[in-house]
Structures are given as C-alpha cells and as structure tokens.
C-alpha cells in the first residue's frame with residue numbers, strides 16, 4: 001500500500017497544508033533537524049519578538065515594564081493566554097513562569113498535603129530524573145523518608161506504563177500523583193482522563209508533566225479535571241533554550257496558598273503596595289515567584305502565535321502522518337539491522353517522536369551527525385527521532401531513514417566510539 005520512493009514523499013509534501021510554516025524557521029543549511037523534542041528551532045517570528053523586547057530595553061529602560069511594545073509587566077499573562085488553548089485550560093488557569101522543575105517544586109509545595117494515613121506521592125519508574133529529584137527533596141523537606149513515601153510504579157518492559165498498574169497503586173496512603181503526559185523515552189501517551197478520574201474517585205490529587213506533549217498533542221486539562229500540570233516551552237513550542245516554563249492549576253484550586261510565595265504571585269494592583277502581607281492573585285498567577293526572565297519570555301510571543309494560528313488538531317494530524325510513515329519506512333528499510341521501535345504503534349498512544357532502540361545507538365547517532373542529521377540519544381540504547389509538524393517534511397523523514405540504512409549497510413558507525421557525548 002505504501003510507496004517508499006522519494007517521488008512519493010515529495011508529493012506528500014506538496015499536499016501538506018502546513019508546508020508554508022517551514023519557511024518561518026531557521027533550518028540547518030545542510031542537513032536535517034530531528035531533535036525538536038529536545039530543543040525546538042528558532043523561528044523568524046520568535047526572533048522578531050525577542051529583538052523588539054531588546055529594543056524596548058534599549059529605548060525605554062525601566063519604562064519597558066509598562067510602555068514597551070510588549071509590556072513586560074503583563075508578558076507572563078499574555079503568554080499564558082497563548083499557552084492556554086494548547087493545553088485545554090482557561091487563560092486564568094495557566095501561567096508562564098519558572099521552569100519545569102521549579103514549577104513542579106511550587107506545585108508540590110502547594111498541593112501535597114500529607115494528612116493522617118495519606119502521606120505518599122505516587123510517580124512512575126520511567127519518568128524524567130529531574131521530577132524524581134524534586135519529589136524526593138519535597139518529601140525530605142516535610143521530614144518524610146522518600147524510600148518509604150515515594151511510590152514509583154514499574155514498567156513491565158522498561159518502555160511503557162500500564163494504566164491498570166498505575167490505578168492499582170492509587171491506595172489510601174497516596175496523597176498526590178505526579179505522572180508524565182507523554183513518556184520522554186518511548187513517547188507513550190498516558191490516558192490522562194482515565195487516570196484523573198481514577199485518582200479523584202479515590203480522593204487523590206493528580207498532576208502531569210507535559211514537557212513532551214505541549215505543542216505536540218492536544219490536551220483538555222480543564223475538562224478532564226486535572227488538578228495541575230507543568231511543562232517547558234523550549235521543546236515542541238520552540239521558545240528558545242531554557243525559556244520560561246508553564247503551569248496549569250485547575251480553577252477549583254484557585255485560592256490555594258502558594259507553597260513557595262514571592263511578590264510576583266501578588267494581585268497585580270497590590271504588588272507595588274509593598275505590604276509585608278501578600279495578597280495572592282486570584283488565579284494561576286498566584287504561583288509565580290519572582291521577576292520574570294523577560295528576554296527569555298519574549299521569543300515565545302512569536303513562537304506561540306504560530307501554534308494558535310494552526311491549531312493543535314492540524315499539528316497532531318501531520319505529526320501522526322510523519323511518525324506513521326517513518327515507522328513504515330523503518331520496517332521496510334531497516335529490517336535486517338536489529339532495530340526495535342520502542343514507541344507505540346497505536347496512534348492514540350503515540351506522542352510526537354519515535355524511539356529506535358539498538359545496541360550501537362550511541363555511535364549510530366554520531367554517524368548520523370556526520371551526515372548532518374541531528375537526532376538525539378538517550379542512554380543506553382535509544383535514538384530519538386522527532387519529525388516536527390511545523391518544520392519537518394516527509395522528504396526529511398525519507399532522507400533520514402535512507403541515510404540510516406546506508407550507515408547500517410556500510411557499518412559506518414564503526415568509525416565512532418559507542419559512548420554518549422556530554423549533552424546527549
């Protein structure tokens with residue numbers, strides 16, 4: 001059924017309704033970028049809004065806070081409104097602030113309320129390490145031993161989590177659940193509505209790490225009733241290296257005292273009263289801490305505009321078409337070379353990247369880079385390939401897999417050492 005020729009994929013690119021967005025990005029001049037799930041590329045719009053904010057600083061100094069082209073004092077709120085449709089939240093339920101790990105600290109400090117028998121936090125064994133470090137330190141701050149109070153649900157195969165296992169672990173000792181929306185290695189999407197419902201039926205609060213899903217798949221955090229979520233804006237959202245992160249707090253929790261308070265969490269009209277008693281904002285803004293990193297927020301204005309223009313449904317549709325075709329090509333071209341596709345075949349469970357497992361993965365990645373193809377590597381044996389809807393093409397997917405086949409056929413990877421680089 002599938003056509004594995006370059007002419008066919010070029011045809012697919014011609015029919016792609018999102019094709020024009022590719023020209024909005026700075027793509028590598030020679031080569032193919034497949035790492036948008038780690039760091040999204042710079043777009044011309046993001047560059048423009050950053051330069052405008054820089055000009056505001058140059059021309060206005062302190063007055064940039066209120067009178068700039070993009071007044072800095074409201075920038076976080078403005079960006080929250082652009083982030084909200086991407087995660088299915090009301091604008092007042094979202095804030096662009098902090099970073100992923102800092103926001104997790106803030107949310108656990110605010111929503112983990114050990115009470116009587118309920119003193120434990122439930123997480124999983126495959127999640128991103130920073131989340132686990134944060135959860136353990138939050139427990140320690142409360143005088144609770146993480147070896148006893150952090151429950152991590154295991155994966156039967158090291159790739160995927162089973163929702164039934166997660167639900168079975170929701171006992172009456174659990175006060176809070178923190179899970180990924182999409183697993184960073186395999187790209188598995190967890191059934192968030194089902195897990196949220198199960199948690200609430202058992203009287204447990206649940207929050208999600210949406211780093212690998214924001215900008216990649218649609219969400220309905222508000223309607224699903226998710227208690228809170230947090231994410232970074234530098235992966236699929238192309239906000240720039242280390243750009244400010246995002247958080248969602250469901251409306252029903254408005255009024256919860258922020259665990260980590262700071263003056264930017266104040267009601268905006270009260271903030272400059274300089275009172276020593278804080279008046280927290282009446283929405284997700286309460287969970288801000290200090291002065292925002294303005295130059296790190298500014299590129300998001302341009303970057304997020306595109307997501308709102310296109311809409312998550314169209315992005316998801318193209319993303320799935322790209323990863324599905326990529327999977328088919330891998331099976332067609334790489335069958336004899338011992339790769340295992342460690343990502344869900346079911347499109348309902350698949351995020352926006354594919355995880356290719358191979359014992360020589362570290363040096364295969366180096367061989368790809370020699371061909372100016374940028375994948376990413378996750379120890380010990382995973383090559384992640386993320387064909388991004390806004391700037392990658394079906395031809396990119398085709399050329400990457402054909403190059404990979406050439407590397408394997410000719411054993412080109414043997415010229416490299418099978419160890420990871422410092423930033424992988």
Ligand SMILES: *Cc1c(COP(=O)(O)O)cnc(C)c1O
Pocket residue numbers: 099100101102128130131180184209211212232245
């Ligand atoms: C990228 C990523 C992080 C990174 O956290 P930072 O605080 O932004 O460094 C955390 N969790 C997940 C799941 C990620 O993919």
